[in-house]
Amino acid sequence: MMEYSAMNRQELEQAYREATQHLESCKVQHLNLNMARGKPSKLQLDAVSGMLEMVKTGEDCIDNGIDTRNYGELAGLPIAREYWADVLDCKAENIFVGGASSLNFMFDIISRAYTHGLLHSERPWCKEEVVKFLCPSPGYDRHFRVTEFFGAELITVPMTVTGPNMDVVEELVKDPQVKGIWCVPKFSNPDGFIYSDDTVRRFAELKPAAPDFAIMWDNAYCVHEFSGEYIPFPDILSLCEQAGNPDMVYEFASSSKITFAGGGFSAMAASKANIDYITKLFGVQMISNDKVNQLRHVRYLKNKAHTIELMKIHASFLAPKFQVVFDTLEQQIKPCGFANWYEPVGGYFVSCNTMPGTAKRALELCKQAGVEMTPAGASYPYGVDPQDSNIRIAPSLPPVEELEKAMDVFCTCLKVAALEKLLNQ
Amino acid sequence: MMEYSAMNRQELEQAYREATQHLESCKVQHLNLNMARGKPSKLQLDAVSGMLEMVKTGEDCIDNGIDTRNYGELAGLPIAREYWADVLDCKAENIFVGGASSLNFMFDIISRAYTHGLLHSERPWCKEEVVKFLCPSPGYDRHFRVTEFFGAELITVPMTVTGPNMDVVEELVKDPQVKGIWCVPKFSNPDGFIYSDDTVRRFAELKPAAPDFAIMWDNAYCVHEFSGEYIPFPDILSLCEQAGNPDMVYEFASSSKITFAGGGFSAMAASKANIDYITKLFGVQMISNDKVNQLRHVRYLKNKAHTIELMKIHASFLAPKFQVVFDTLEQQIKPCGFANWYEPVGGYFVSCNTMPGTAKRALELCKQAGVEMTPAGASYPYGVDPQDSNIRIAPSLPPVEELEKAMDVFCTCLKVAALEKLLNQ
Numbered sequence: 001m002m003e004y005s006a007m008n009r010q011e012l013e014q015a016y017r018e019a020t021q022h023l024e025s026c027k028v029q030h031l032n033l034n035m036a037r038g039k040p041s042k043l044q045l046d047a048v049s050g051m052l053e054m055v056k057t058g059e060d061c062i063d064n065g066i067d068t069r070n071y072g073e074l075a076g077l078p079i080a081r082e083y084w085a086d087v088l089d090c091k092a093e094n095i096f097v098g099g100a101s102s103l104n105f106m107f108d109i110i111s112r113a114y115t116h117g118l119l120h121s122e123r124p125w126c127k128e129e130v131v132k133f134l135c136p137s138p139g140y141d142r143h144f145r146v147t148e149f150f151g152a153e154l155i156t157v158p159m160t161v162t163g164p165n166m167d168v169v170e171e172l173v174k175d176p177q178v179k180g181i182w183c184v185p186k187f188s189n190p191d192g193f194i195y196s197d198d199t200v201r202r203f204a205e206l207k208p209a210a211p212d213f214a215i216m217w218d219n220a221y222c223v224h225e226f227s228g229e230y231i232p233f234p235d236i237l238s239l240c241e242q243a244g245n246p247d248m249v250y251e252f253a254s255s256s257k258i259t260f261a262g263g264g265f266s267a268m269a270a271s272k273a274n275i276d277y278i279t280k281l282f283g284v285q286m287i288s289n290d291k292v293n294q295l296r297h298v299r300y301l302k303n304k305a306h307t308i309e310l311m312k313i314h315a316s317f318l319a320p321k322f323q324v325v326f327d328t329l330e331q332q333i334k335p336c337g338f339a340n341w342y343e344p345v346g347g348y349f350v351s352c353n354t355m356p357g358t359a360k361r362a363l364e365l366c367k368q369a370g371v372e373m374t375p376a377g378a379s380y381p382y383g384v385d386p387q388d389s390n391i392r393i394a395p396s397l398p399p400v401e402e403l404e405k406a407m408d409v410f411c412t413c414l415k416v417a418a419l420e421k422l423l424n425q
Numbered sequence: 426m427m428e429y430s431a432m433n434r435q436e437l438e439q440a441y442r443e444a445t446q447h448l449e450s451c452k453v454q455h456l457n458l459n460m461a462r463g464k465p466s467k468l469q470l471d472a473v474s475g476m477l478e479m480v481k482t483g484e485d486c487i488d489n490g491i492d493t494r495n496y497g498e499l500a501g502l503p504i505a506r507e508y509w510a511d512v513l514d515c516k517a518e519n520i521f522v523g524g525a526s527s528l529n530f531m532f533d534i535i536s537r538a539y540t541h542g543l544l545h546s547e548r549p550w551c552k553e554e555v556v557k558f559l560c561p562s563p564g565y566d567r568h569f570r571v572t573e574f575f576g577a578e579l580i581t582v583p584m585t586v587t588g589p590n591m592d593v594v595e596e597l598v599k600d601p602q603v604k605g606i607w608c609v610p611k612f613s614n615p616d617g618f619i620y621s622d623d624t625v626r627r628f629a630e631l632k633p634a635a636p637d638f639a640i641m642w643d644n645a646y647c648v649h650e651f652s653g654e655y656i657p658f659p660d661i662l663s664l665c666e667q668a669g670n671p672d673m674v675y676e677f678a679s680s681s682k683i684t685f686a687g688g689g690f691s692a693m694a695a696s697k698a699n700i701d702y703i704t705k706l707f708g709v710q711m712i713s714n715d716k717v718n719q720l721r722h723v724r725y726l727k728n729k730a731h732t733i734e735l736m737k738i739h740a741s742f743l744a745p746k747f748q749v750v751f752d753t754l755e756q757q758i759k760p761c762g763f764a765n766w767y768e769p770v771g772g773y774f775v776s777c778n779t780m781p782g783t784a785k786r787a788l789e790l791c792k793q794a795g796v797e798m799t800p801a802g803a804s805y806p807y808g809v810d811p812q813d814s815n816i817r818i819a820p821s822l823p824p825v826e827e828l829e830k831a832m833d834v835f836c837t838c839l840k841v842a843a844l845e846k847l848l849n850q
């Protein structure tokens with residue numbers, strides 16, 4: 001094999017014939033494979049189902065005199081607040097424990113910002129002429145969609161291996177209409193980059209023009225290493241406080257990829273002043289979250305150290321799958337030289353940048369061959385990748401043998417799409 | 426004893442001395458009693474804690490091929506939609522299953538109406554000059570607060586024993602700025618009235634000027650008889666459909682007072698068109714609700730018939746408590762002739778109308794004597810009862826012997842406040 005860029009037309013045509021023939025041979029297998037979403041596999045879920053036995057009787061539901069079966073504790077069961085404080089390196093008073101979905105929690109914060117304003121807002125965001133929101137891209141489509149839903153203008157910030165390009169961020173926040181930024185600081189979605197200490201420090205020291213600028217710090221993969229040991233990560237709350245910006249950051253986490261996806265519990269970490277303000281607002285919308293499930297989780301997960309141990313079980317299922325992705329790309333795509341990717345050690349995704357102008361076509365071919373992927377462009381604001389190059393691979397759900405087939409199809413589709421483009425130029 | 430209105434000044438002074446002396450004798454007991462909120466008691470919660478054993482293993486989590494531990498089924502697990510369809514007499518396609526809080530569900534509907542509009546809105550409510558919302562009063566303070574939170578003008582509609590005064594409602598909805606109404610149709614909060622068939626029919630046949638008028642039909646106590654047999658209740662969805670208003674009603678229910686308070690699952694019933702519209706909007710804010718808890722509940726509650734049987738267990742704990750309320754009022758207050766109340770056969774409250782201008786003072790006296798009640802006025806828009814007369818009694822939480830003490834204090838405080846007023850006139 002040689003790089004496509006070094007091939008003459010005849011060689012490209014030959015490569016195209018081989019790739020399309022292989023693709024046809026895949027199609028006749030009538031595959032139905034899915035690498036679209038970061039869902040844990042059944043084996044992972046089975047491995048943590050001991051959680052279901054943590055609260056079996058009425059007496060089990062009582063914790064420190066609090067009956068978790070009754071109303072109360074709007075900000076969360078005290079031991080659940082302590083648990084998340086341990087995981088996120090802050091104090092229990094900095095934690096508000098949410099429901100099963102951290103996305104819903106983030107949505108609620110943005111929604112409240114629009115309808116009522118955040119702690120330091122001069123007015124609700126819906127009363128602003130325009131609200132701009134920074135979207136490091138490639139990023140998480142559902143983040144971007146929340147701010148798009150409320151009519152914000154989404155501004156792309158380039159991602160780098162050390163996090164968002166901070167020169168760009170520092171420049172953009174001088175605009176008072178720029179109200180916040182979406183971040184997945186550890187194992188970024190989809191690249192799996194870990195923000196460098198310098199990036200985190202520059203975030204904490206931002207001097208945005210907007211007094212209510214919100215860093216939406218979605219620490220979704222805070223303990224989600226699938227390879228190697230746990231990697232400590234700086235605490236953004238204390239860094240913001242030290243930098244004189246205590247109320248600028250809202251950090252989120254959830255147990256969706258620790259225990260059950262969509263059946264866990266979430267948390268927001270923020271300054272005491274922010275927690276007090278949000279608790280007042282949330283007191284209008286609910287009486288309390290499901291504390292029985294909070295208790296079930298804390299009894300099972302115990303603390304940060306034990307959670308990190310537990311994550312090694314998930315790692316044992318995830319690591320071989322990511323290896324399939326890395327190996328197949330290495331063998332099938334690297335020699336052709338038209339795409340690049342990063343090999344993360346945690347998170348749920350691999351982000352592949354294929355030949356510009358061919359991502360959509362490649363995924364159309366995948367679909368025809370029975371392999372479903374996250375739509376091309378999803379990782380950019382408004383679902384439009386200006387390069388039409390980035391594709392997110394989510395290998396967690398299918399068994400290894402299915403994944404091998406799916407990756408074979410995927411790589412073949414990347415080739416066919418790239419060769420089509422080269423031959424039609 | 427004789428009615429206060431028939432007493433001369435000397436007799437009133439004698440009654441006042443007796444009442445204050447009795448109150449002082451209560452105060453020295455340093456009571457700490459609570460009749461403020463509709464919380465189930467520990468014995469009720471214990472009686473339904475078998476629910477915790479419904480889902481014990483990973484295999485238990487699979488229902489009809491759906492792994493409840495993973496993402497998916499935004500509108501709810503199919504059998505959970507079927508369960509609520511059975512309870513609320515509609516079809517599964519008319520059900521969206523929510524999280525642990527039906528209040529949060531209602532809040533989300535109103536919040537979406539403000540930020541994006543409902544199905545037939547000409548514009549989001551936040552773009553209206555003014556939004557008016559009808560509040561049958563006495564009513565549920567948390568309902569009123571949701572619409573107040575979004576800046577709606579709250580308009581009081583008088584409650585009657587057959588439901589809101591429908592002549593008033595039919596007149597008010599001719600104003601296109603009137604966007605909706607809060608209803609607790611069965612065992613209304615706080616009176617415990619059951620809307621008559623005629624009231625329900627007139628609701629379904631409303632011809633509001635606003636195309637997006639929303640009947641917020643909080644059927645919180647749909648199976649919550651504590652005395653006598655289950656009372657069937659008309660299905661507002663089909664009546665609205667028959668009247669040509671299929672999209673006008675949003676019905677809510679939850680298991681908070683069937684299983685665990687704040688730890689159950691909620692549901693919204695609405696037209697298929699509304700469910701489709703709301704599912705699209707909710708798809709932005711979350712991936713799915715906690716389906717493990719949905720499954721746990723459905724396996725325990727089974728269906729409507731079984732749920733009604735189960736509610737008899739709650740009734741066995743609640744009925745004696747309501748009897749204490751009725752008996753104490755009957756014995757201590759009725760002869761004095763200055764207050765009235767209704768004896769419901771379901772729900773969680775008794776609503777007492779004491780001598781106008783004395784409710785606040787009576788509850789201040791209660792507080793001094795160690796008995797906490799829902800604040801006077803809470804059951805009216807903005808927390809202001811123009812008559813200062815209505816008081817909500819929530820007898821579910823305290824044990825019978827505590828309740829007897831609390832009701833004795835309460836009745837004494839009603840008397841003292843009434844006598845103070847009569848003596849100072």
